[in-house]
Amino acid sequence: MCPTMHRGDREPxxxxxxxxxxxxxxxxxxxxxxxxxxLVDRRNYHLFQPLLYQVATGALSPANIAAPLRNLLRKQRNxxxxxxxxxxxxxxxxxxxxxxxxxxxxxxxxxxxxTHSYFGHNEWERTAPGLKSIEDATAIRRKVLLAFAEAExxxxxxxxxxxxxxxICGAGxxxxxxxxxxAEIAKDTLRHEFRHIDPASARVVLVEAxxxxxxxxxxxLSQRAREMLERLGVQLRTLTRVKxxxxxxxxxxxxxxxxxxxxxRIFWAAGVEASPLAKTLAAASGVQxxxxxxxxxxxxxxxxGCADIFVIGDMALVLGxxxxxxxxxxxxxxxxxQFVGREIMARLTGAPPxxxxxxxxxxxxxxxxxxxxxxxxxxxxFAGALAWFIWLxxxxxxxxxxxxxxxxLIQWTWHYFTRNRSARLITGEEPxxxxxxxxxxxxxxxxx
Amino acid sequence: MCPTMHRGDREPxxxxxxxxxxxxxxxxxxxxxxxxxxLVDRRNYHLFQPLLYQVATGALSPANIAAPLRNLLRKQRNxxxxxxxxxxxxxxxxxxxxxxxxxxxxxxxxxxxxTHSYFGHNEWERTAPGLKSIEDATAIRRKVLLAFAEAExxxxxxxxxxxxxxxICGAGxxxxxxxxxxAEIAKDTLRHEFRHIDPASARVVLVEAxxxxxxxxxxxLSQRAREMLERLGVQLRTLTRVKxxxxxxxxxxxxxxxxxxxxxRIFWAAGVEASPLAKTLAAASGVQxxxxxxxxxxxxxxxxGCADIFVIGDMALVLGxxxxxxxxxxxxxxxxxQFVGREIMARLTGAPPxxxxxxxxxxxxxxxxxxxxxxxxxxxxFAGALAWFIWLxxxxxxxxxxxxxxxxLIQWTWHYFTRNRSARLITGEEPxxxxxxxxxxxxxxxxx
Numbered sequence: 001m002c003p004t005m006h007r008g009d010r011e012p013x014x015x016x017x018x019x020x021x022x023x024x025x026x027x028x029x030x031x032x033x034x035x036x037x038x039l040v041d042r043r044n045y046h047l048f049q050p051l052l053y054q055v056a057t058g059a060l061s062p063a064n065i066a067a068p069l070r071n072l073l074r075k076q077r078n079x080x081x082x083x084x085x086x087x088x089x090x091x092x093x094x095x096x097x098x099x100x101x102x103x104x105x106x107x108x109x110x111x112x113x114x115t116h117s118y119f120g121h122n123e124w125e126r127t128a129p130g131l132k133s134i135e136d137a138t139a140i141r142r143k144v145l146l147a148f149a150e151a152e153x154x155x156x157x158x159x160x161x162x163x164x165x166x167x168i169c170g171a172g173x174x175x176x177x178x179x180x181x182x183a184e185i186a187k188d189t190l191r192h193e194f195r196h197i198d199p200a201s202a203r204v205v206l207v208e209a210x211x212x213x214x215x216x217x218x219x220x221l222s223q224r225a226r227e228m229l230e231r232l233g234v235q236l237r238t239l240t241r242v243k244x245x246x247x248x249x250x251x252x253x254x255x256x257x258x259x260x261x262x263x264x265r266i267f268w269a270a271g272v273e274a275s276p277l278a279k280t281l282a283a284a285s286g287v288q289x290x291x292x293x294x295x296x297x298x299x300x301x302x303x304x305g306c307a308d309i310f311v312i313g314d315m316a317l318v319l320g321x322x323x324x325x326x327x328x329x330x331x332x333x334x335x336x337x338q339f340v341g342r343e344i345m346a347r348l349t350g351a352p353p354x355x356x357x358x359x360x361x362x363x364x365x366x367x368x369x370x371x372x373x374x375x376x377x378x379x380x381x382f383a384g385a386l387a388w389f390i391w392l393x394x395x396x397x398x399x400x401x402x403x404x405x406x407x408x409l410i411q412w413t414w415h416y417f418t419r420n421r422s423a424r425l426i427t428g429e430e431p432x433x434x435x436x437x438x439x440x441x442x443x444x445x446x447x448x
Numbered sequence: 449m450c451p452t453m454h455r456g457d458r459e460p461x462x463x464x465x466x467x468x469x470x471x472x473x474x475x476x477x478x479x480x481x482x483x484x485x486x487l488v489d490r491r492n493y494h495l496f497q498p499l500l501y502q503v504a505t506g507a508l509s510p511a512n513i514a515a516p517l518r519n520l521l522r523k524q525r526n527x528x529x530x531x532x533x534x535x536x537x538x539x540x541x542x543x544x545x546x547x548x549x550x551x552x553x554x555x556x557x558x559x560x561x562x563t564h565s566y567f568g569h570n571e572w573e574r575t576a577p578g579l580k581s582i583e584d585a586t587a588i589r590r591k592v593l594l595a596f597a598e599a600e601x602x603x604x605x606x607x608x609x610x611x612x613x614x615x616i617c618g619a620g621x622x623x624x625x626x627x628x629x630x631a632e633i634a635k636d637t638l639r640h641e642f643r644h645i646d647p648a649s650a651r652v653v654l655v656e657a658x659x660x661x662x663x664x665x666x667x668x669l670s671q672r673a674r675e676m677l678e679r680l681g682v683q684l685r686t687l688t689r690v691k692x693x694x695x696x697x698x699x700x701x702x703x704x705x706x707x708x709x710x711x712x713r714i715f716w717a718a719g720v721e722a723s724p725l726a727k728t729l730a731a732a733s734g735v736q737x738x739x740x741x742x743x744x745x746x747x748x749x750x751x752x753g754c755a756d757i758f759v760i761g762d763m764a765l766v767l768g769x770x771x772x773x774x775x776x777x778x779x780x781x782x783x784x785x786q787f788v789g790r791e792i793m794a795r796l797t798g799a800p801p802x803x804x805x806x807x808x809x810x811x812x813x814x815x816x817x818x819x820x821x822x823x824x825x826x827x828x829x830f831a832g833a834l835a836w837f838i839w840l841x842x843x844x845x846x847x848x849x850x851x852x853x854x855x856x857l858i859q860w861t862w863h864y865f866t867r868n869r870s871a872r873l874i875t876g877e878e879p880x881x882x883x884x885x886x887x888x889x890x891x892x893x894x895x896x
């Protein structure tokens with residue numbers, strides 16, 4: 001299988017792949033460990049993903065929710081940060097492989113997270129971007145803002161409804177938050193800013209295969225979320241599946257009924273799958289991945305047959321007390337990191353290892369819009385303004401840098417009173433243009 | 449030449465190309481004018497260019513210095529904002545031409561600004577990006593931060609000095625500000641963040657063809673700026689010309705002496721030229737552009753032969769009291785906009801036109817680093833901490849949105865005390881990788 005760890009007279013080298021919630025928590029838990037730690041990430045920053053939709057909708061800037069990993073860890077002398085894209089894990093020779101070199105390890109923790117899943121239709125990604133990275137967020141921001149700008153100057157008035165129809169696939173927390181925020185942009189943020197179109201005429205459609213929004217939440221909160229979304233004008237399509245995604249429409253199926261929805265703005269929040277590194281590990285340890293590409297780990301989060309390779313976070317398939325897999329959320333990754341940190345310390349010091357892992361669910365929250373949120377906190381259900389303030393407070397406190405907390409607080413306060421969004425920039429590409437053979441007069445000018 | 453304006457019973461249609469300092473000022477000055485105004489810009493935001501180098505060096509986020517044009521003008525009912533790239537101006541038929549259509553005008557003000565000039569070597573742009581747009585700024589930010597990250601894991605130690613040599617071409621305000629900020633990043637911001645390299649070993653070289661830095665400033669301030677740059681460790685090469693830019697070196701010429709400087713980080717702040725729209729206008733009006741591509745305008749800022757087409761800002765060649773062309777700075781563009789605003793109002797109302805244009809120079813300022821700046825204010829020369837505080841105050845007050853002022857103030861205060869820079873994100877592309885045929889062990893690991 002995989003060779004056992006060779007321990008010489010030097011400190012063991014622990015490599016952690018991924019500086020997300022799990023990887024960062026683990027590094028911090030090992031600050032006193034007699035280890036040489038290398039934290040590897042494709043990005044130079046830790047990203048606070050729960051607020052990524054606020055970047056996608058222009059309420060916050062990318063830097064507000066991204067903290068440089070090197071800066072966060074500058075005082076922890078037993079860790080160095082390496083920027084690199086891990087393409088393979090060579091379990092036999094105990095090395096991780098980058099495109100430009102390899103890195104040997106004694107202990108390895110893989111916390112590489114997850115990416116969008118298009119359920120076998122990866123070709124949809126170009127048309128229907130998901131929301132996992134800063135680049136995704138600025139791409140969605142560009143698409144949302146360009147829709148209104150292009151509608152304002154559309155030559156063909158028939159194009160306007162197509163440009164102003166936003167379809168969000170998947171009504172989990174990300175889909176709900178995105179749909180609510182786009183509806184608020186159309187109704188509040190852009191009010192008075194256009195002369196030829198009414199931004200409030202935009203149509204936001206939220207598609208969900210299950211029978212309710214936020215299917216992982218208690219049914220009464222799903223119902224409250226539904227009411228709040230409908231109050232914002234969001235059109236809900238539950239029990240509806242996405243059959244096809246095309247640049248100018250999306251094909252939906254509800255039971256036997258099919259519908260073609262003309263739109264140029266489709267966003268994907270329907271599913272995630274584990275980092276492809278899970279496949280490498282599964283092949284090495286001879287286990288089967290689950291449908292979401294997660295690897296079933298041992299009780300100590302190692303993979304079968306490799307006692308020195310751990311997997312935590314979105315990549316690990318761990319069953320909760322109810323027999324269902326734990327969700328891919330930050331608290332799960334962080335608690336797993338704490339457990340694995342204790343396990344590693346036990347191995348290094350000879351202390352007894354931690355007992356069985358048990359996930360402590362402190363609750364879940366999703367926000368829909370201004371003064372609109374739902375929260376399930378240890379069985380207590382909240383919906384509306386109170387849930388929204390709890391949501392704000394909890395997310396603000398979880399930002400890792402005090403400066404970010406202050407900047408986000410100011411922008412949220414501003415947004416609350418003015419309904420403006422300060423980071424409404426169309427960046428990254430030249431403004432989209434419709435190519436025509438002949439230069440036609442632009443619409444809405446009326447000066448012929 | 450060009451047909452005279454046809455005035456029917458409708459309000460004349462004024463088209464303004466460019467929402468920079470000139471264009472925006474003009475729109476605001478015409479808020480009470482009986483005009484239908486269309487403001488056209490390639491971007492959906494007004495950019496506060498004087499602080500762009502702070503985005504390029506991770507001190508501020510793009511949205512802090514960019515305000516959505518539609519939002520700024522939402523209350524001014526006689527203006528609409530159009531997002532579009534003007535590719536041509538058809539003077540004969542009085543239309544501006546986009547790729548996707550045309551827009552007729554009665555009056556036209558062209559305020560499309562300037563872009564980098566590589567003095568006939570446009571192929572250098574790929575290697576040596578300039579600093580004119582948000583995308584430029586995030587590209588430079590990426591290049592600066594990646595240099596240190598790549599050096600940290602360089603397989604070949606000989607690569608490190610090459611990666612950590614930053615060459616800035618041009619020692620005007622932008623070049624000086626960029627050089628000073630990169631030196632501070634190396635010395636202060638990144639301190640304690642790396643384990644294998646010493647960021648402070650980075651070399652920052654500032655190249656200038658004239659005999660001193662800030663050649664447009666009084667000589668005593670140039671001298672003070674030179675001292676401050678040298679205190680930051682910046683190496684100055686005055687009387688030095690850039691002969692060749694290549695991906696791994698820059699060839700410099702000082703008198704008869706040539707030098708090849710090995711570097712992978714070259715930034716361009718050496719020259720600008722007017723928007724290519726000036727060529728179209730020059731051809732229509734039969735005038736010659738100057739070397740910087742600017743169009744000589746009449747006393748009322750119209751172009752010869754076309755009384756209804758105005759040019760202001762960086763595109764207009766206007767001589768000052770000293771017989772030299774006015775510089776391409778915000779105050780010039782704004783005062784020209786105010787003059788043209790009065791001229792247009794006079795034409796509409798029959799009031800007497802404004803008298804001769806005279807530029808009121810309130811001074812100029814450049815910042816070099818923390819507590820280091822120079823300022824020439826109506827002949828009063830300041831250098832050092834006082835100049836720096838004046839610089840901070842003036843720039844803060846000029847930001848168009850109060851929210852931006854607050855956010856920038858907080859980030860500057862933070863930066864002042866911690867020397868940290870909050871917006872240090874490598875975004876926009878996958879981290880650069882060196883391709884090797886064979887996977888080699890990464891440097892600095894020492895675990896073989």
